[in-house]
Amino acid sequence: xxxTTLNGIxxxxxxxxxxxxxxxxxxxxxxxxxELVSEGVLEPINYQQIQWRFTGVSxxxxxxxxxxxxxxxxxxxxxxxxxxxxxxxxxxxxxxSCLELNDDI
Amino acid sequence: xxxxxxYQIMGVEKTATQDEIKRAYRKLARKYHPDVxxxxxxxxxxxxxxxxxxxxxxxxxxxxxDQLGENWKAGQDFNPPPNWDAGFEFNGGGxxxxxxxxFSDFFxxxxxxxxxxGSAGHRHAxxxxxxxxxHAKVLIDLEDAFQGASRSxxxxxxxxxxxxxxxxxxxxxxxxxxxxxKQGQRIRLSGQxxxxxxxxPAGDLYLEIAFNPHALYRVDGHDVYLDLPVTPWEAALGxxxxxxxxxxxxxxxxxxxxxxxxKLRLKARGIPGKTPGDxxxxxxxxxxxxxxxxxxxxxxxxxxELAYNPRSKLGV
Numbered sequence: 502x503x504x505t506t507l508n509g510i511x512x513x514x515x516x517x518x519x520x521x522x523x524x525x526x527x528x529x530x531x532x533x534x535x536e537l538v539s540e541g542v543l544e545p546i547n548y549q550q551i552q553w554r555f556t557g558v559s560x561x562x563x564x565x566x567x568x569x570x571x572x573x574x575x576x577x578x579x580x581x582x583x584x585x586x587x588x589x590x591x592x593x594x595x596x597x598s599c600l601e602l603n604d605d606i
Numbered sequence: 607x608x609x610x611x612x613y614q615i616m617g618v619e620k621t622a623t624q625d626e627i628k629r630a631y632r633k634l635a636r637k638y639h640p641d642v643x644x645x646x647x648x649x650x651x652x653x654x655x656x657x658x659x660x661x662x663x664x665x666x667x668x669x670x671x672d673q674l675g676e677n678w679k680a681g682q683d684f685n686p687p688p689n690w691d692a693g694f695e696f697n698g699g700g701x702x703x704x705x706x707x708x709f710s711d712f713f714x715x716x717x718x719x720x721x722x723x724g725s726a727g728h729r730h731a732x733x734x735x736x737x738x739x740x741h742a743k744v745l746i747d748l749e750d751a752f753q754g755a756s757r758s759x760x761x762x763x764x765x766x767x768x769x770x771x772x773x774x775x776x777x778x779x780x781x782x783x784x785x786x787x788k789q790g791q792r793i794r795l796s797g798q799x800x801x802x803x804x805x806x807p808a809g810d811l812y813l814e815i816a817f818n819p820h821a822l823y824r825v826d827g828h829d830v831y832l833d834l835p836v837t838p839w840e841a842a843l844g845x846x847x848x849x850x851x852x853x854x855x856x857x858x859x860x861x862x863x864x865x866x867x868x869k870l871r872l873k874a875r876g877i878p879g880k881t882p883g884d885x886x887x888x889x890x891x892x893x894x895x896x897x898x899x900x901x902x903x904x905x906x907x908x909x910x911e912l913a914y915n916p917r918s919k920l921g922v
Contacts, residue, residue: 506756506780509793509813515880526794526810528736561792565641572652573635587642591790594644599824599831 512557517546520553526560527567537566542581609684610712612658612671620672624663631659657709667717684712711772737800737809744813746783748820748830751877752852754785759813763800781813786879788828791815822850828883830876835892836860851875851885858887866891 510516524531537543538553543563545553555563565587566580575583613620616630637643638652645651661667744759758780765775779798787793792814799809817825824831834849844862848855853875869886876883896902 504758504778504780506782507795507798508782509795509811511784511787512792512794512812513788525736526739557792568641569639572639572656573632583642590644595789595826599826 510557512560514556514558516557516560517554518557518560520555523555523560523563527563529563529567534563536577537563537580540577540581542566542577542584607684607711607715610654610658610710612661615654615658616662618662624665627659627662631655631663635659653709657713660709661713661717671716684715714772734804734806735802736806737802739809740799740811742811742813743816744781744783745816745818746787747818748823748825748852750783751787751817752785755783757781757783761811765800779811783815786828786877786882787815788877788879789815789817789825823852825877828877828879828881829886830883831886831888834858834887834889836864836889838891838893841865841889841891849887860889864889864891 518526520531520534523534527534534543538545538548543555543559545555545559547554562584565584566577569575569580569583570577613622616622616627616634618626618630622630634655635652638645638648638655640649640652643652661671740761740763742759742761744757746755746757750757758778760776760778762774762776765773767773779795781793781795783793792812795811795813797808798811801808822832830852832849832851834847836845836847839845840847840860841864842862844864845860846857847860849858851872856872856875858870858872867888867890869888872885872887874882875885894901896905
């Protein structure tokens with residue numbers, strides 16, 4: 502079987518997505534995204550302008566926010582707090598695993 | 607098909623009140639939510655808990671489930687007795703929690719596939735609905751992030767066959783891993799998720815990148831760390847030594863008087879990108895063993911001729 506190599510889109514801090522892209526990827530409404538922005542969960546690259554653009558990092562957060570609300574019934578402020586704490590845990594765990602590797606040597 | 611003990615999954619007694627069941631569900635859902643939990647089987651557990659709650663939160667379904675009898679054990683081979691559900695109706699509950707598409711065969715044999723379809727309708731309103739997004743983790747080597755690579759990944763997803771049965775489909779995709787990718791970043795493959803309903807587009811496939819643990823390097827964001835063993839004389843006198851890096855061997859100058867653990871930064875030799883990461887080399891001074899007469903003599907000579915007290919600051 503011949504197989505073509507698929508080229509995906511890398512969703513990093515350089516990726517730019519419109520508000521529309523973000524809503525579609527999260528199956529959610531623009532109003533809800535606006536709420537996430539006003540709670541400080543998401544930060545558009547160009548907050549001052551009318552046509553907001555978001556990074557791939559924002560998309561990851563928005564999708565996690567959708568799941569947290571749907572599955573656990575958390576409100577926006579709770580989502581903001583949960584995501585911040587999860588970020589912190591991730592940072593700490595990365596450091597911890599660096600240190601644990603160090604101990605083995 | 608295995609019998610599932612929904613009470614056991616939920617960790618409640620068979621006599622638990624609806625309120626107790628709800629509290630147990632909330633606790634477990636928070637504990638095993640895939641976005642929150644670090645446990646490796648979190649996703650599976652979360653789905654099980656969602657399915658158990660789907661049944662136990664609804665007094666009608668719970669009564670029907672209870673009616674199966676008390677003699678079943680979790681994991682036991684199970685076939686629903688004929689007419690087991692006579693006298694029950696399952697349309698009042700509503701399917702709000704969890705994703706019914708993930709429910710087990712056991713659930714479907716009791717409450718039917720139609721029940722699950724109801725959920726899809728509830729969530730997407732209408733017959734034109736974008737397909738589900740899929741998520742998968744891909745393990746790559748650190749070297750792949752330096753050079754770019756293409757990876758074949760095999761995904762398993764439940765799909766309906768021509769007769770309407772759920773079968774697990776395996777498919778293999780070849781995906782380009784772009785140079786400069788970092789731990790935790792995601793690649794989106796448009797249209798590679800589940801097929802849409804009606805005219806709606808297919809869902810997307812999200813691949814999250816994680817690195818295999820490396821024998822030499824540690825990675826933090828786009829920076830790479832290497833512990834570099836050096837001899838006491840290289841550290842004391844300075845030296846030029848060969849050092850491996852993910853992009854090839856380099857010659858590194860060790861300054862005179864280098865101490866263990868002091869980071870040496872090699873700019874832009876970390877993971878490449880618009881803002882490339884750095885490579886940090888951390889010298890670790892190692893002692894040659896005193897296992898020959900010559901070695902012992904040399905150590906003794908140092909002891910006699912070097913006035914060195916590493917504990918002077920400790921006041922002893």
